[in-house]
Structures are given as structure tokens and as C-alpha cells.
Amino acid sequence: QMHLVQSGPELKQPGSSVKVSCKASGGSFTSYAFSWVRQAPGQGLEWMGGIIPLFGTTQYAQKFQGRVTINADTSTGTAYMELSSLRHDDTAVYYCCRTRSSTWSAMDVWGKGTTVSVSS
Amino acid sequence: EIVMTQSPLSLPVSPGEPASISCRSSQSLLHSNGYNYLDWYVQKPGQSPQLLISLASTRASGVPDRFRGSGSGTDFTLEISRVEAEDVGVYYCMQALQPTFGQGTKVEIK
Numbered sequence: 001q002m003h004l005v006q007s008g009p010e011l012k013q014p015g016s017s018v019k020v021s022c023k024a025s026g027g028s029f030t031s032y033a034f035s036w037v038r039q040a041p042g043q044g045l046e047w048m049g050g051i052i053p054l055f056g057t058t059q060y061a062q063k064f065q066g067r068v069t070i071n072a073d074t075s076t077g078t079a080y081m082e083l084s085s086l087r088h089d090d091t092a093v094y095y096c097c098r099t100r101s102s103t104w105s106a107m108d109v110w111g112k113g114t115t116v117s118v119s120s
Numbered sequence: 121e122i123v124m125t126q127s128p129l130s131l132p133v134s135p136g137e138p139a140s141i142s143c144r145s146s147q148s149l150l151h152s153n154g155y156n157y158l159d160w161y162v163q164k165p166g167q168s169p170q171l172l173i174s175l176a177s178t179r180a181s182g183v184p185d186r187f188r189g190s191g192s193g194t195d196f197t198l199e200i201s202r203v204e205a206e207d208v209g210v211y212y213c214m215q216a217l218q219p220t221f222g223q224g225t226k227v228e229i230k
Contacts, residue, residue: 035219037169044210044212044221044222044223044224045161045163045169045212045214045221045224046221047214047219047220047221059218061218061219061220062121095168095169097169103157103216104216104217104219105157105159105174105175105216106159106171106174106175106180106216107159107161107169107171108171108174108180108181110168110169110170111168112168113168
């Protein structure tokens with residue numbers, strides 16, 4: 001049974017960048033795709049983008065194009081999400097999740113989330 | 121961008137009663153492979169979201185059969201045949217072609 005362990009909380013200043021990691025254990029990392037979903041305080045869910053580690057292919061939500069980078073290290077089974085030019089409204093819980101390879105359907109394993117706070 | 125619209129946004133239900141959530145997409149989610157790329161998720165208080173239904177009607181592993189997903193094209197429905205206290209949470213539909221979520225429907229016990 002795969003588990004996803006995310007890195008710890010981050011406090012960042014506006015204009016800086018944050019990189020969140022998501023380490024998979026207990027399964028075949030390259031058999032799946034991985035998405036990043038965020039949730040601002042009291043708000044709904046927002047898909048940011050995803051990666052298929054087997055091929056290294058990525059897809060990003062239009063809203064985040066140019067500001068988000070998702071990559072993966074297949075040797076350690078870890079996915080990463082880096083968000084740049086942080087603004088106050090990027091304050092959110094960032095989740096990684098596993099999905100069926102080559103589609104974004106069925107996000108069936110989720111990490112516990114990483115809280116990113118952006119404050120001056 | 122495909123816009124997902126859920127209704128209602130708040131749903132108080134008595135235990136043992138049925139509940140139904142509607143989800144409409146601004147474009148068809150029916151892929152050429154015959155599948156509708158529509159998932160349902162629930163986020164229980166203080167927890168990460170969890171998958172309920174994928175491809176419009178396939179229950180995820182461990183999901184009770186009182187949950188049923190249906191629909192095709194642009195109109196989809198999640199039905200709970202008999203609501204239990206553990207079903208409290210916010211339910212989201214999500215289109216999986218270029219993923220976007222609905223606003224969420226908060227299910228609470230009367």
C-alpha cells in the first residue's frame with residue numbers, strides 16, 4: 001500500500017519561492033502519475049499540475065503556468081512542486097496525490113498536506 | 121477552462137435519509153474511449169480529500185455501496201442511499217481531462 005509523505009510547513013516572504021517534496025513508499029513510483037492540489041484557508045480544492053514520472057511529462061493548470069515547476073526523482077521515489085513569485089494568496093495547504101498513470105483521474109492516495117504561509 | 125458547477129452547496133440530511141448532489145460541466149467529459157472523466161471526492165473534517173468515485177460511476181476500493189455515481193456528458197449525480205453520521209464532509213466533483221473541481225457541497229447531519 002503506497003503512502004505519500006510530504007515535507008514540513010513553510011513560512012515564506014512574498015516574492016520568494018517554495019519547494020515541497022512528496023516521497024512515495026510502499027509501491028511502484030513509476031506506475032503512477034502524481035498531482036499537486038492546493039486548498040486556501042476555508043476554500044475549495046484547486047489542481048495545480050501533475051507529472052508522469054515514467055516519462056517525465058508534466059501538465060500544468062493554466063493559472064499556474066510559468067510559476068510552478070513539478071518534477072520527480074525516480075531513484076528516490078519523490079515528487080517535487082516548486083512555486084515561485086509567492087503572493088499572500090498562495091497561503092494554502094498543498095497536497096500531493098497519486099493518480100492513474102497517463103490520466104489525472106482517480107486520485108486515490110493523498111499526502112497529509114504541507115502548509116505554506118506567505119507573509120511579510 | 122472547463123467550469124464545474126455543483127448544487128446544492130449545503131445539504132443538511134437526517135440519518136438514514138437519501139442525499140443527492142448534482143454536478144454540471146461546461147463541456148462534455150465523455151472521452152472518445154467511452155469513459156466520462158468525472159470523479160467524486162470527499163473531504164472529511166480535518167482530513168485530506170479521499171476518492172469516492174472515478175470515471176463517473178466506479179466506486180473506489182473500500183467505498184460503501186450506499187454511494188452511487190451516475191451521469192454522462194455534462195450532467196452527473198452523486199447519490200447516498202442512506203446517510204450515516206460518518207458521511208459528514210465536503211463533497212467535490214472534479215473533471216479529470218484538464219482537472220478542475222466544483223465548489224464543493226457541504227453535507228451535514230440534521
